[in-house]
Amino acid sequence: MAQPRISAYLPPDIDPTKAALAFGRRALPKLNEELQSPELLTQQRALVALCDLVHDPEKVYQAVALGFLDSLKALLVHEDQTVRQKTTEVLSVMALHSIGREGLIRRGVISALAGLLDDPADICRRNTHQVFDMLARLPEGAGGVLQAGLIPPLVLKLETELDEIQELILGTLSNCLRVEVSGALAAGAVPVLKEKLSHPSTAIRSKAAWVLLEISSHAEGKIAVFEEEVIPVLLSLLEDTRPEVQVNSAGALMFALVTPQGRSSALGAEAIPPLLTLVAEETSKARLNAIKALTLLAELPRGRQTLQEHRDTFQRCLLDPSEAVQRAAEIAIAVIDWKP
C-alpha cells in the first residue's frame, strides 16, 4: 500500500530529542501546548526545540506575547532535572534580548527563579544566575531583584558556590548595589568581598573590586568599607598584574577615600606611590580612577605636600586623549596648588 513515509527508518540526521516544529506561525503555539502536556518526554522535546527557537528576537517577542512565561514558570518547579535545566536555559537566552528582559521583569519571573537558587543541579543554578545577571543590568531589573529580597541569599551563596557562578553573582550584586546597599551590608557582604579580593581567579578579583566600588559609592557603604579595613587590601591590589583588577580597585579606592577616616587610613598605608605609578602609565585604563583617588588624597595637607613634588606627572596627564582624564588632571592640579 502506498504510504507517505518512504521507508520505515527515520532519516539519519533527524534529532530525536527535539519536538517536531509546526510550520510558520503555528510553531510556538503548538510548543506551548506541548509544554503543558502531562507526558514528560513531550515536555522535554518541546523545551529543546524552544531553546533553539528562542535565539531569534522575533520568536522571543511572539513567545512573550503568547504567554510562554507562565508555562515556563510552572515548569521551573518540575521534579525532573532535564526539564528544569532546559527551562532555565530558555529563560537565560530570552534574557539576552531586550524584549525578553522586559517580559521577564513584568511577569515576575525573578521571584519564581528565587526558588532555584538551591537547586542540586549546577547547570540550573548557573543559568538562573545568568538570568539574574542579565536582568540586573536594567534598572527595573535591579529593582526587581532587590524587591524580591534576593541580596542576602546571593551574598550567602558567594561563599559556597562554584567559581563561574560566583562571577555571575558578583556581576548581579554590582548592578543591584548601585541602587541600594543597605540589604547587602546587613547580610555582611563586605567581609565576604574582602575574602574574594584575594581569590586566585582574575575575573573574581576584578568583579569583587567592582562590587566594592559600587558599595562604597553609598555613604553607609563607605563607613562599612573603612570599618572592615578593606582599604589596605585594595591598595595591595593596585599592584596586581591584571589591568582589570587595577582599574576596579582604583575605582573602589576613589569612592572609599571620600570619607576623612578613609583618607587618613590610606595615607597611613602609603597609598600614594602605587597610585602614582598607575597615573604615570600612559596606557593604563586605571588612570582616571587613580587621578581621582589622588585628588582626594591631595586635600589632606600631608598628601598635598607629597604630591607637590609629583606635579609634573599630572601635567603629562593633560595630554591624554581621553577628555575625562584631562579634566581630572586639571582638577587634581588645582587641588594640589590650593593654599588655605
Next chain:
Amino acid sequence: MEPTMGPVQAAADGPYSYSSQPRSLPPRPKYREQSHAAETEKVRYGNIMIDPRVVRGNVLSTRPPPPQSTEPLTLEVKRQRKAQKHTPARRLTQEQIRPGTPEPVEGRVHVHVQTELYLEEISDRIIEVDGECQTDEFLDRPPTPLFIPAKSGKDVATQIEKGELFDFDIEVKPILEVLVGKTVEQALLEVMEEEELSQLWSHQRAFAELRNAEFAELQRLEEQDRRIREEKERRRLEHLEKLRKQKETAEKIAARAFAQRYLADLIPSVFNNLHDSGFFYDPIERDIETEFLPWLMSEVEEELQKKVLGRTMLDSLIRMVVEKRLDEFSRPPPAAQTKAPADEPGATDAAPKTSGEEDAVDQPVAEEEETDQPGAEE
C-alpha cells in the same frame, strides 16, 4: 379441524362395533373449573406422546382396564402395576390364544415348552442395547489453503538501474541548501546576539566608568563642601560664643559698678542704725546701768521696805493693843466670864484674823517686794 363425532351404528344384532372419525382428544383438564373455560377457548391438542390414555408397550396381550381413580401415580404404584401387568399378561395371553388347557394333574405341573426347531427365548422384555452417539468437539475451521491459480500467461521482468530515477547530486542540492541555510541562519542569529550584547556591555562599561569618575568627583566636592561648611559653622559658633562672653563680661562690670555705688553708703547707714538701736554701747556705762543701778534701787527698796515694815509692825502692835483694850473695856463683868472665853476666842479669832489680815497685807507687800525686785533686776 373439527372432529366429527359420527359414530356409525351397525345393526342391533351381531357383534357390537363402534367407529367414529378419528379425533384428537383434548388434554385432561387439570382443574375442575377449567371445563367451562375449555369450551369457550380454542381446543387444545394434547401431546400424544405423554397421554396416559394411549396404549404403550405390548398390545398383543390383554391388559386390565386403565384405572379411573385419581389416586396419585407414584413410582411405587406404577412399578407395582407394571409388575402386575407382567405376570397376569402372560397367563391371560396364553389363555385367550389357547382356550382351556386342562388343569394339571395333582403332583404334576404344566410346563411351557417350545417345540419348534429353533428355540426362541421368549421374554416380554425386549433386549435393549444402549447406543450412544456424539459429535466430535468442534474444531476451528482450518485456514483455507492458499489458492494459487494455475499460472497462465507470460513471465515478464523489469529492473531499475542506478541513476535512472533521479540524479542524487542534483536532487540533494535544494535539500542541502535548506539544511545548511537553516543551520547557518541559527548560527548567525546567535553570533549577532552575542555581538550585540558585547557592544552593549562595552558601551555600558564606558559609560559606567565615566559615571563613576564623575560620581567620585561629585562626592569629593561634596565632602569638601561639607568640610568647609562644618568649619564655617564651627567658626561661627565660636564667634557667637565670643560675643556672648563679651556681653556677659560687660554686663558683669556694669553690674559691679552699680552695686558698688549702691552699697557705698550702706555701711554708714548700717552703722548708724545699729548705733541707734543700741548695739554699740559703752561697756562701763552699760555695766553701771544694768547692774549697779538696779542693785542700788533694790537696796533702796529694801531700806524703804524695812521702814514700811517697821511702820506696819508698829501699826499692828498699836492696833492689837487698842483692840485688846477695847475688848477688855467692852467686856461685861466676870459674870460674863463664860462669854469672855467666848469673846476671847472671838477676840483671839479676831486677832488671828487681823494678824491674818496683816499677814495677808504682808504677803502682798512681800510679793510686791518680790515683784519689784525682779522688775528692777530686769
